[in-house]
Amino acid sequence: MTLFGFRVPMMASLLVWCVIWEIVGRSGAMFLIPPLSDVIVAAVALVQTATWQSAAITTLNSFLLGMFFAIVVGIAIGVLMGRSTTADSLLGIWVNIFVSAPLSALVPVLMILFGMGETTVVVTVFLFAVWIIVLDTRAGIQGVPPSLVEMGRSYGASPWTLYGKIIFFAALPEILAGIRLGVVRGVKGVVIGQLLVAIIGYGELFELYSRNFDMENFWALTIILFAAAMGLSALIESIEKRVDYYAGVR
Amino acid sequence: MRNITAQAASAAAVAAGSDVAVEVRGVCKMYNEVEALRGIDLDFPAGKLTTLLGPSGCGKTTLLKIIAGLIPATSGEIRVNGQTVTGPGPERAFVFQDFALMPWATVMRNVAFGLELKGMGKDERQSIARKYIAEVGLSGFESKYPHELSGGMRQRVGLARAFAVNADVLLLDEPFSAVDEQNRRKFQEDLLELVEKEKKTFIFVTHSIEEAVYCSDRIVILSRRPGRIAQIIEPEIDRTASPDAIRRDQGYLDTVEEIWQGLKRYVD
Numbered sequence: 400m401t402l403f404g405f406r407v408p409m410m411a412s413l414l415v416w417c418v419i420w421e422i423v424g425r426s427g428a429m430f431l432i433p434p435l436s437d438v439i440v441a442a443v444a445l446v447q448t449a450t451w452q453s454a455a456i457t458t459l460n461s462f463l464l465g466m467f468f469a470i471v472v473g474i475a476i477g478v479l480m481g482r483s484t485t486a487d488s489l490l491g492i493w494v495n496i497f498v499s500a501p502l503s504a505l506v507p508v509l510m511i512l513f514g515m516g517e518t519t520v521v522v523t524v525f526l527f528a529v530w531i532i533v534l535d536t537r538a539g540i541q542g543v544p545p546s547l548v549e550m551g552r553s554y555g556a557s558p559w560t561l562y563g564k565i566i567f568f569a570a571l572p573e574i575l576a577g578i579r580l581g582v583v584r585g586v587k588g589v590v591i592g593q594l595l596v597a598i599i600g601y602g603e604l605f606e607l608y609s610r611n612f613d614m615e616n617f618w619a620l621t622i623i624l625f626a627a628a629m630g631l632s633a634l635i636e637s638i639e640k641r642v643d644y645y646a647g648v649r
Numbered sequence: 650m651r652n653i654t655a656q657a658a659s660a661a662a663v664a665a666g667s668d669v670a671v672e673v674r675g676v677c678k679m680y681n682e683v684e685a686l687r688g689i690d691l692d693f694p695a696g697k698l699t700t701l702l703g704p705s706g707c708g709k710t711t712l713l714k715i716i717a718g719l720i721p722a723t724s725g726e727i728r729v730n731g732q733t734v735t736g737p738g739p740e741r742a743f744v745f746q747d748f749a750l751m752p753w754a755t756v757m758r759n760v761a762f763g764l765e766l767k768g769m770g771k772d773e774r775q776s777i778a779r780k781y782i783a784e785v786g787l788s789g790f791e792s793k794y795p796h797e798l799s800g801g802m803r804q805r806v807g808l809a810r811a812f813a814v815n816a817d818v819l820l821l822d823e824p825f826s827a828v829d830e831q832n833r834r835k836f837q838e839d840l841l842e843l844v845e846k847e848k849k850t851f852i853f854v855t856h857s858i859e860e861a862v863y864c865s866d867r868i869v870i871l872s873r874r875p876g877r878i879a880q881i882i883e884p885e886i887d888r889t890a891s892p893d894a895i896r897r898d899q900g901y902l903d904t905v906e907e908i909w910q911g912l913k914r915y916v917d
Contacts (some may be wrong), residue, residue: 549719550749553737554763554814564766568753642753 433614442619450604451620457600461517462589465524469581473529474574477536478562481570487537498530502588506595517599520592527588528581535577539570572642579635586628670695670818670850671716676725678711684875685711689725691869691878695817698844698851700865702858702908704915708876709854710746710822716852717743717820729818739767742811744821748803750795756782757791759806763814774813781809784846786839801832812843818850825860837864838892845888858912862886862904863895870908873915880911 417435424434445451480487480494506523513519543566551565567574593602601624608617671693678686685708693699701709714720716727718736727734729741737743742763750759757775758765760782764774782791785805795803804824811819825833841864844851855861861868862884872879884904886895895901 544747544749546745546747546749547751549714550743550745551766553717553719553741553743554766554810555737555739556766560766565751568751571753 430612431614433618437615438618438622441615442623445616445619446623454600454604457517458589458593461520461592461600462524462585465521465588466528466582466585468521469525469528469532469585470578472525473532473577473581474536476529477533477574477577478540478566478570480533480537481540481543482566494530494533497526498534502526503591503595506592509592510596515596515598519596520589520599520602523592524585524588527591528585531584532574532577532581535573535580536570539573539577540566542573543569572639575635575639575642579632579639582631582635583628586624586631590624668695669693670730671852672728673712673716674726674728676712676715676722676727678708678715678720679723686715686722687875687877689876689878693818693850693852694867695850696848697866698853698864699867699869700853700855700861701869701871702855702861702912703871703876703879704873704912705856707871707873707915709871712871712876713820713822713852713854716818717741719743739814740816741818741820742814742816744804744807744811744819744824746823746826748795748800748807748827750803750806752795755792755794756787756798756806759795760809760813763810767814778809778813781812782806784812784843785809799832801828801836804828804836808840808843812847816849818852821851821853823854823856826856833860834892840864841888841892858905858908862901862908868908870911880908882908 420432420435423429424432424437476490476494480490502523505526506519509519509522509526513522547565547569548561551561556564590601590605593600594605596602601620604620605617607613608620669692673689673691673693676686676689677684689712701712703709711720715722716729716734718727718734718738718741729738732738732740751762754762757778761774761778764777769777779791782788785808787802787805787809790798790802795806798806804827807824808821811821825836828836837860844864853861853864863886865884868882868884869878870880870882871877882904884901886898886901886904888895890898
């Protein structure tokens, strides 16, 4: 973007919004919005507390565990659906329902099934992330050029080699896109899960700060979470870009 | 030019002698209700380039893929070096119309891929691959990726991959159809040199009459669906002449005309 003939750097728009936040906060118009500078001070103090650190570890643990299962199961089901029309018509309807369903509504049911603990949060992360990974993997597998599969067969690849050396790599751009979208959903899942369970990790802190109208800490927590989610997504995007150089030429 | 008419074709199609690489016996192919091939009997002489030519949808690619073992015949059988074909085998290598290169792998890995699947060690397969990369004229491109190459160069990679596995029979499915005209001519000339040098049996599918006459020792013309053998022509062109002389040769031009007259009736 250029403004009055000057090239404006990428993050400049963020700065504008930061300034607006600071002004609104200082004006005292809304007590829900403290000045950004106070929030940043609170964030720096917050990350040094043992409460935050243990909450972050609990949250990260649930998130990574849930994502791990979502990726493994998502890719497996996606490959199955991409290669077998029977599996596709059998599972397709469920995947499509769950990918668009408001899964938050299911969390109370999960609490009954899995108790008021970390297991429920892990399952929530899994359920939030897995469906989009299934759909994208399936799309990737279906997009594998038939001639590449024939090539593998004609040069004597066994079925396993065919999947491991050809089909997986040919579908990798879509699989990575699915994982990136899954990660974004997984972050939502971990927070919603913890908020509803309300006694562990980040959810507990959110509950605590918002109930006490401790807005500096509340916003600090939010900003840290957003930054973490965006950072993760950007990390996967950078892997995607390295793989993308061939995606366009298939 | 030797023209074997349709009536005599079945008798002549089965050549006498032992130097037959691929035998096709009574092959029929049905796709559900559609009959793609009917009663194909054909011998492919060893060390020669035989072309399958015909109107689009005549089943020539189907026949090639049946020979490759990639799709099963509905009835009939294929024998390669006397062995009945039940699936793909190491004595046959396939060159694909859309190249079928792995876009995430370098030229080197693509060319060596057939050997990699055989479980050959890295150094050994790379030295073999390097030799064939040089033979198809791509030395210096070993570490390039397919998307950095032109269409013609990509198909050279596909050809080198097929040579590298040292198969007796090379099956080429319209290898030049996705290559631009100028590159195609150069490529045809190079292919003839390689046919001379490699002493392998080539089975070549094309829809270009000029290409068939220019490259082939023998041309099998298939009729429209259901595909049957309509005609077999041996161009008998003097290949010692320069490529440009061949393209102006009267025998070459007559053969092209003859085939066109035969095929014209299949064109709408």
